[in-house]
Amino acid sequence: MxxxxxxxxxxxxxxxxDIKANVKFYPNDANGDVAGNFILVQDDSTGEVRISGTITGLTPGDHGIHVHQKGDLSDGCTSTGEHFNPTNKTHGGPMDAERHVGDLGNFQANGTGVVIVNITDTVISLSGPDSIIGRSLVIHSGKDDLGKGGNETSLTSGNAGSRVACGIVGIASPVGSLSSTGSxxxxxxxxxxxxxxxxxxxxxxx
Incomplete structure (x- = not known):
């Protein structure tokens, strides 16, 4: 017994x-210096996704970061597609009800170009039909206006500028099948x- x-x-x-994923960032420009790693963990009891890690080589200031549609880096960050938006909403901030699934807002690089990340998001998921596993995270050159810029581009991309670095969201654990309906x-x-x-x-x- x-x-x-x-x-x-x-x-x-x-x-x-818990479901865990890793992201290794590569510069969009072959001569770029941006690099870093994120660890994503989806808490089984709450469904929240914790994102932690460090990015280096950025210009000081705010940088928009988003989940993009494709995990395709064959043409650098250009081939990652647009923001991941399975619910067909307009662009917004991470705390907005109206936002893309992939809208994670801004990270602020310090005077030496370093960002230390430790956030929690309740919209993205590492399982289920809208899972971001196999998609990409893209860091932009400028500040995301969170859809408040007053023009059409603001409602699609947040006027965050060019893509300076990106990485594919890869599963770390569990190694078996994931649930199709979420945690x-x-x-x-x-x-x-x-x-x-x-x-x-x-x-x-x-």
Whole structure:
């Protein structure tokens, strides 16, 4: 019976595993100096995606960053397509209800061109039909106006300027199949298994 309980514990842990992805940034210009890495983790219990990492080689100041449609770097950042926008909304900021899935706002580079990132986003996902796995993250030369610029370009790209660096969002873990409906399926499975574990433990202790 102890082996059964142990198995259930292990299954519960497996179905509730967070999803992790990595991004390695490359400069759009072969002579560019922009480089860096991000780690993305989708919390199984909340669905939030935590993004952390460091970018170097930028000009000081704000830089727009977005998820783009394609994980295609065959022509540098140009071949990544437009902003990832499966819900067909206008461009906005990360806190706006009206925004592209890929709208992550601005990161500010310090005086030496370094950005240290540690944010959480509740719209992007690493699983489900709108997953950003296999797509790209693109860093722009200028500040994103978050759709408040008062012109047509503002509503599509935020007037953030040219593409200076990009990288593909690659899965790090789990190594098996991902749920097609998002992390909520993991929560439901774990929620069903945990009470069974406690009932079995209680039954065989009395």
């Amino acid at each position: 102890k082996s059964i309980i142990l198995t259930l514990v292990l299954v519960s842990a497996a179905v509730s595993e 909520s399926i993991f929560v439901n499975h774990a929620s069903a298994i945990v009470p069974i574990i406690f009932l079995l433990v209680f039954k065989f202790q009395v």
